[in-house]
Amino acid sequence: MQKNVVSAVTNLVNFDDSELLIFLEKLKPRKILKDDYLLRAGDVCKAMVIINSGVLRYFTITEKGEQSHWFAFDGEWLGDYESFLTRQPSSNFIQALEDTEVYCLSYDDMQKLYSIGAKYERFGRLMAENLFVSVGRSRNDLVSLSAEKRYLNLINTYPNIVKRIQIQHIATYLGIHPQSLSRIRKNLAKQKNLG
Structure with a gap:
């Protein structure tokens, strides 16, 4: 097995x-x-x-x-x-x-x-x-929780999720539109680059 x-x-x-x-x-x-x-x-x-x-x-x-x-x-x-x-x-x-x-x-x-x-x-x-x-x-x-915090919780639990699941499905899980998720991801990427 x-x-x-x-x-x-x-x-x-x-x-x-x-x-x-x-x-x-x-x-x-x-x-x-x-x-x-x-x-x-x-x-x-x-x-x-x-x-x-x-x-x-x-x-x-x-x-x-x-x-x-x-x-x-x-x-x-x-x-x-x-x-x-x-x-x-x-x-x-x-x-x-x-x-x-x-x-x-x-x-x-x-x-x-x-x-x-x-x-x-x-x-x-x-x-x-x-x-x-x-x-x-x-x-x-x-x-x-905010959509950003829900997204962070999700990627902390499943670090490879964005490689395995389409953004549109992740967005519907978070209760937001794919465009909103794209903005969240861009903002997080900027914060990471500034930090």
């Missing part, structure tokens, strides 16, 4: 070798070509995925256009967790921004893992808690 996948599982819970093997056996590999969709609005999210390599974008389309909510990179989990848990159609999209390899954990397989033991249930709880905290922090940042 790939190192990124093993790390994504073991970063949350310290599984012993036999427990880890049981978990990894439930994961199914899938390749998604650049610009193809893992999930479309109106579909039920059938699996949470670990990204082995590549980038996924989680977004919605409203009357105002696209709004990116999340980007996920190598070794990270992604899925529409609400749709996954409730088995109801999603209102979101998940799209590959590069050729991407993921490992999928289906709803049924997650339930089977939960029935095996407490460590698997703990894993599910911690994954949900981390998602809840991340989404809450992202929403709070959108309301309370």
